[in-house]
Amino acid sequence: MITVFGSRVGQDELEEVRTSLERQWIGMGPKTQLFEEQFAARLGLKNFLLVNSGSNALYLAIKLLNLPKGSEIILPSLTWISCATAIVLNGCTPIFCDVDLETQNVTAEMIAPKITVRTGAIMVVHYAGLPVNIQEVKGLGYFEHPIGWDIPVVEDAAHAVDSKIGSTYCGGIGDIGVYSFDGVKNLAIGEAGGITTRNSELAVRARQLRYCGIEKTGFEASTVKGRWWECNVVDHMFKMIPDDISASIGLAQLRRLDANQKYRKELWGIYQKELSSEAWLHLPKEPERDVQHSYFTYFIRLKTDKRDALAQYLYDNGIYTTLRYQPLHMLPIYNSTHLKLENSETLNAVGLNIPLHPSLSMTDIEFIIEKIKQFGRIH
DSSP states (O other): OBOSSOOOOOHHHHHHHHHHHHTTOOSSSHHHHHHHHHHHHHHTOSOEEEESOHHHHHHHHHHHHOOOTTOEEEEESSSOHHHHHHHHHTTOEEEEEOOOTTTOOOOHHHHGGGOOTTEEEEEEEOGGGOOOOHHHHHTHHHHHSTTOOOOOEEEEOTTOTTOEETTEETTSSSSEEEEEOBTTSSSOOBSOEEEEESOHHHHHHHHHHTBTTBSSOHHHHTTSSSOTTOOOBOSOOOBOOOOHHHHHHHHHHHHHHHHHHHHHHHHHHHHHHHSTTOTTEEOOOOOOTTEEOOOOOEEEEESSSOHHHHHHHHHHTTBOOBOSOOOGGGSGGGTOTTOOOHHHHHHHHHEEEEOOSTTOOHHHHHHHHHHHHHHHHHO
């Protein structure tokens, strides 16, 4: 079966893991610190820390905002469930907004009507790695808020580890940025995530919170005289520290990132060229001139009601596809099924993610394209 998402790992990753095992250091240690430093340097981030998942990074990001209970956080409905879960578990209320039909991204125009006196933050998601216009969203804060204060923007860059607007990488544009490094992301570690902020005080607090709210680890405290094993707990928090095995894989993946991204872009270009003749398909929007895309996934839309049939046809021919993501407002758990978000619901009915990742061969791509075209001729 040709998978819809995937990564490329090999001897380099094995060697990095081997050195950690030989040093008997498999918990959080020197490789974690090294990955944090190298990732921050690559993206030009002032502060960055690794955690054990992108979902926990989202939770930590909301926690750092220290919003009053019941605050509303606006987010796109077309996103992964962890975005809304992080909001709810922090005692806040998710307020779903629609997305642009062509880009699958939120826009300032769609967010603005959702702002009220209860709005505590805005969460944006760079779908598939195509950057949201963050500056327009950030501009809403003062001018649109009824009380006139700035609204913090949480930037979910789970798909956008190599995306940027101008010279600034995604994740570092909003007030707090979040990354995902799970096994299918552009930088695939296994299970890990990251968080960044330009606010140094928040960065210090994030480091304290990720280890059960402990102000300093025993190792950090041992650099001063006294009972270093005694600790101070600054807040109630569960454990979300990373480990050096994951960080080892991450270091190797960082070295692969440029080559993987070049290949993803090449595959994207082949799809764009070869499928452009299929009049029954809407293809993804190309990035603007000053924008860099991460090409995390390739999302097509059908102009007919045959999406499910196409997915089944491809599956029957050994090609796995999916829909990322089911609009969250349509899930009963959020009590938002009364909402009408037209674009999100349209995408839910006609959209499909087809394979795009660095472990695909050119033979795989040719086969996928052949089968899509074949379906078009049949239907």
